[in-house]
Amino acid sequence: MIKKALAVLLLAQLCTILFSFLSVYQEPTSLNAVSSHYIHNEPKELGAANAVTAVVVTYRGLDTLGEVTILFAASVVVGLLMFLHKNESAPRRDGSELLKTGASLLFPLILLFGAYVFINGHLSPGGGFQGGAIIASALMLTILANPNRHVGHGFFWAIESISGFVFVLLGIAGLVLAGGFLDSRVLPPGTFGHVASAGLIPVIYIFVGLKVGAELSSVVLSLHGKSEGGVQHHD
Amino acid sequence: MNIVYAVATIFITINYGLVLQGIIGKVYARVATRIGLRIYQPYINIIRQWVTRTSINHGIMYYLGPVFRFTGGGGILIFLPVIYGAPFFSSFSSAGDMLLIMYFMFLGTLGMALGGGESGHPYAAIAVTRGLAQTTAAEFPLILAIFSIVTQYQTLDVNQIVAAQQGSVLNWTLFTNPLATIAAMLAFLGSMMRSPFDVVLAPQEIPIGPPTEYQSQFLAMLMTNRTIFPVAKTILYVNLFFGGVALQDSWLLTFVIFFLKTFFVYMWSVFVGVSFPRFRVDQSVRWFLKAPAALGVLAIIFVQTGM
Amino acid sequence: MVEPVYLIVVALGAAFSLGLLRKAGFVMHHLVLLLSLATMTAISAQWTVGLFTGSVSPAAIPTAGFSPPISINLQMGKTEGFLTLLVNLSVFLSSLFMIKTVKRRSVYVPMLMLVFASGLNGIIMTRDLFNLFVFIEIMSIALAGLIVLNGDIQQLGAGFKYILAGALTSGLMLIGIIFTYHTTGSLNIDTIANALTPELKAVGYAGLFLIFIGVLIELKPFPVNGFGLDVYESAHPAVGAVVSAGAATATLYAFAKIAIMSGDLFLELSMVVGAVTFVGMNVVALQQKIANRLLGYSSLSQVGLLVLVWSLVKWQNIANGDLIVLGLLVTHAFAKATLFWLSGIIQKEKIEDWGIIKQRIYLLFPFAIALLALIGLPPFPSFFAKWELIMALAANQSHLAIALILGGSLVEAVYLMRWFGHAFKNTAAEDETLSVSFCQLLPVFAGGLLLIGLGYPASLLSATASPIPWMLTAFVLFTFAMEFLPAKIKNIIVMAAIAWYGYPLLTTIGGYRVIFAGIFVIGALVTMIPGFSHKGNRLGFYPSLTMMFAGLIGIIEAKETMSFFFYWEMMTVGSYFLILRGKNSKPHALSYFLFSLGGAYLILAAFGYSFGQTTSVSLDTLSQVASTPYAALVMLFLSIGFMTKTASVGLHIWLPGAHAEAESDVSPMVSGILLKAGIFGLLMTFIALGDQKIGFVDIAYVLSWVGAISALVGNYLAAMQEDAKRLLAYSSVGQMGYALFGLSLMSHLGWLGALSLSVIHFTYKVILFLAVGGIVYRLKTKNMYEMGGLIRKMPITFFAVLVSIIALSGIPPLAGFGGRWVAYNAVIEKGWMLQGAIIGFSGIIAFLYLFRLIHTIFLGQLKDAHRKVKEAPLPFLLPQMLLIGLVMFLSSRPHTFLAPIGEIVKEFKPDGALTWTGPLAQSHLGYWDGVMVMWVFMGLFAANFALLFIMNRRAQPVKQFNIVYAAERPARPETTHFAYNFFAPYRRALGFLEYPLATHFFDGITDFLHAAAGFIRRLYTGNGQTYLFQIVAFVVVVFLLANGGF
């Protein structure tokens, strides 16, 4: 009880800190210099209809590489823990027939949707992460439906590694062929509003999507505990 | 020439010391209502030891102990200006001032202690520890008193201190700096091995203390030293506090003054000795560090503040 | 130049590609890992070299082909280059280290290591606020993964707490970032910094604060760092190393960026937090017994120090600030990494169990290097950084900062050196073995060598002082290289080197320095002779010894305060190791080290204030301080500092143990020679500053009392010892008390007395310690009551002791008297009678212990066990004989050394000099003719001896028990040898002098600190939720603190 009271007290103080900002907050009426550059110059510079995607993939591409890395690290850690604690899970109850059938019906559709989302990331809301997450949800559904099903882990690792590696290579391509690391202007901007436009952005987003999908899937798989884990060495 | 003077000084002092010992023996006896030994008994004792034939030796340090001892005693005597103004009796006083004399006193003590130690007799060591312990405390008021009079006279040269006290009895340190004199005379008691500070020699009463193991010529040499050492010390006190002994027109008068002064200073310890019972060592250490030391400190303060 | 962005690209590319190489096997994984890290190290090394040599200019690297603030940009300047090099190298070495130590190998660990490295490089290089956040998250997650390398529950718990705390702070940081974006319209750090007008600072305060506090918590400040400690404790040591060297470094730089961006808004706050962390962590660490957790405490305290120092540097605009911070940073990184790697080799949880390190004895070298570097001792970069820092702070009069930094460092030294003591002295269980592989050794030694190697460039960059003379240091390093040689050969080489270096020094140095140079050089040569009695190669002895003597010679040669202090510390370190070699010297060596270090810090502060006042670092201009308001303070600090070395009363408690427990040939060095360094320092101080008053109190007058009481207490305690070496050790306390007293008289005679005493004390104390050393060597005991009657077995030693105790006691005709005579003249001249009387009193007390020494060892009854004892070995006797020759020469011709010393003193104190007529010395009070005294003594002695010999040359030698013993003969020597509690009556009378006031005082301080540590560390409950509570509370409290909201 004292603990709760103390928590309330502390949070009240924290609240005053946050509200000290809110009390002087004024909603902007126009874009600031940076964001207005993004809105007004981006179509010419990069040619992506979705300005957010342009910011995410190119202007702040390093952040994106970073977040992919974070997911990668998370999945590696999950893999590591799995590897260290393998053979520690018990068999689970199988899903119902209805669930199994429904899941296998939905599985390709979800994958397709996920792919759509990241391929069109530069044109409409959505992108690599969203698409990747959708793809992972497909796998998750399958696993939930068939808890005891053995799913190969290596495939996801391969996808993850290849797409991550390609992402880095594309970044280097920007460095070598265009203005800087992760510059998407390696390819021509193409026609504004088309799928094949905005230079490397859709390409990058495809790999991001694959990578995120693979990463989240492998996390899910690892937590599920029925994969064979990584290659192990013993002294 | 100095060497001859020095040897003569030592020889005269030995004789004087022996006589003094005889007299003191008498005093002690009479106080205890005994008749006492013959007054020349010390002569007999010392000669007997010198000519004893049998002799044993515990080792080199044992052998050298008496040599150190006598070197120490004799050294003080010849470094001291015994009679002020007489080159005859101040043969090597040009070698050093009062500090030299004060420090040289320890040479004999140390040699003696080491010699006794090598005999392996525990009483020797016990007596030395007691003696050293008591000496440290007794010297403290003396140091204070000497600092006081050195400040007073602004010299460490015994000759000059004596010189400063000439002219009138009232020029004696006794009167010009009574506190220092009292402190020093109390310290004097501690170094004369008499009651109440003679527990040092207590082991002697079982056999005979540090010289426990000494006999024959070794003992003779120690006894010889024992006759001159207190006299030398007394002379120092006379020089520092009682106007010294200046060379008079006649040598006889000089000697009479010398005799009287040293005798009474010496007797001070004897009189106290016959009157007071003995302290334990720790008691005497504390005693010296209280009243006498306080007097010494006062003496310094008085001199320094010019009061 | 390779584009810096490759630092990130290489790491990530390799990490991703490892996924494809999952089945390629362990060798391949590590090959990829090490190659990538090596490439990254090479890239950053290339940039660092280029930038520091000026062949390339700092680069701003935009990404995506757009300039900031439109896109994220990276920066590669000097700092970035250096820091990336540092983190890449440490990650590389740690990865190398891991090869053999990780039990269950998988591809995941190399992957995480690479991701972690990319995070570190990103944090350092990026100039974008949000990007910084992303990289911090990358680092955190990779780190959290690396923590669970073994996957045990402790690691899981620690990892969870870590990620929980991280999630909380990163959330707050995100809010801060978006607030700041709103306020400034940019995410670029430089753009934000430029945009932040005072009004905007007020409006956007909450945002800036949240970013700041987020990064601050990432640095794990006290007391919100429980989660960090758990990480350090549970993580694999190689991971601990990269956390300490890599993560802490990168996060610190992130902190610096944020703090600069916020434009002085939080400097005071970070100073407070840094100071609290530094001191708090060091204090709490006192109670820590687990090695890795201790390293965690130490790391966090060092990070606190760096935050404090960095903020101070910015706040006060300290000129050489970057250098100071980088010096401390690089030292901390490599030292801590080395310690973690060592911990990985040792694999012992408790620091008490580190004794096993001695199975691979060479590991003690990097261990010691790392610890000393952490404490900031020479020749490591941290030493120079600390020096520059204190100089600057003192110049700016930042007293509190100086006190905190030095005080905290002292506490840090306590636990670090205690640890070293355990490792050096404790013995491991016999069945345990320590296995080491090349992959483990390489990082450890690379770390050690880097620390040494970086010291040199660091020393050149000092803004205040010219480079220190490196010659001596170079030789010290050389002695490390020749450790494999046999002891005898090393002995010859070192002696030759000292002679070769010392001789020209003696002939050229001049002034009062020549006296001390003589003691140090001749002393070194003489006291090294017993070293020939050692077999084997005596590992570690010669480097320590050379360090000590190089230090001693170095302080003589020093012309500037920095080189003086450099060699002063080097001497302390060397002597500490020498003392530590003794059998039971662990606690004593530690207390020696701590007192010395405390003293050294006072000296450092004093030099700092002196520099601040005079803007000069020359030792010659130290006297200019005398006319400034800081004169008294400088004098006081220097005096106390040097008095720790002379072991004046109150600061003496280290000495008896240290000197008594040292090895037989070390005791004479530390007691006879090393103590004189303190006298040298005091003399130097007094010459420069003279009489100074604090209020109405004359410092010299106070010191005279300290000296007198030291003499009294030292001598009294010496008389009460049963242990011969302790007796001699206490005797040194007393003797140095005399010297201090003499110096404090501030007169010609006082100084002459002190200096001649220093010379003479050197001779007889070396003789005595060597003699006793020889006896202990033969008898295997130091207790005097177990000895006795050795005069016949060891006549030469006896003779040596006899001569030296006569010299020590000051009895004429030997040389000690000269000093006494001069001293009393000085006292009377000065009029400080009471102190003088105490000095005199203690002089007589000296007889007590001297007699005890010679009697209970050599005289009395020989024990049955010692009937076959031989004379001490020749290497012990030879130096004694040489020194006896010296004593006898000085005794018979005292004017040959007193008069020249008098000439030297005249330069500073011309009044009241002695007049010499041949051997006759005259002061205005008295006179003394040493030669005549000698002749009289010899004449009398010869005459008496002749007389006695003629009379009883037939005296019959008798056996041991042939004594008058209550009409019987004693049966056992033990019952007859009067030795134990020798001065019992004296103890009854003056026992109060034994009351260990100083010991109780210092024990009280240590007890208090330990109790405080025990109390404070209850904060670290181990409950992750409590830690979160603390974090939220910390945020709130700091906010209120910053806004005066309480």
Add this chain to the structure above:
Amino acid sequence: MTSTIAMTTGILLVLIGLFAILTQKDLIRIIVGFSIFDIGVHVIMISIGYISDATAPIIENLSQLGQSYVDPVPQALVLTAIVIGLGISAFMLTFAVFMFKKRGSLDINSFRDLKW
């Protein structure tokens, strides 16, 4: 106004999440608390870029450039932040799973092996 309401909501979510983090004993509940906290943060972020009467920053065709768009930067940032938060959540959940496997408890109090 809209943005203020959104931001207040975000702040409240943050506080609710924190309250859960600080008071719940169960690891899973703490993680849920963290998710709420994280969502709160994201709401605050997204509310910052809001401009009244502006549309999403997706440019249908180049002629619409004169239109008023909301700030794309917070949206881009929040996208990244969400993914990071997701990673962290996954991470914590994994830890929780293995911690439960090891100790058989989800009470945060039972993981105090390391302290002091």
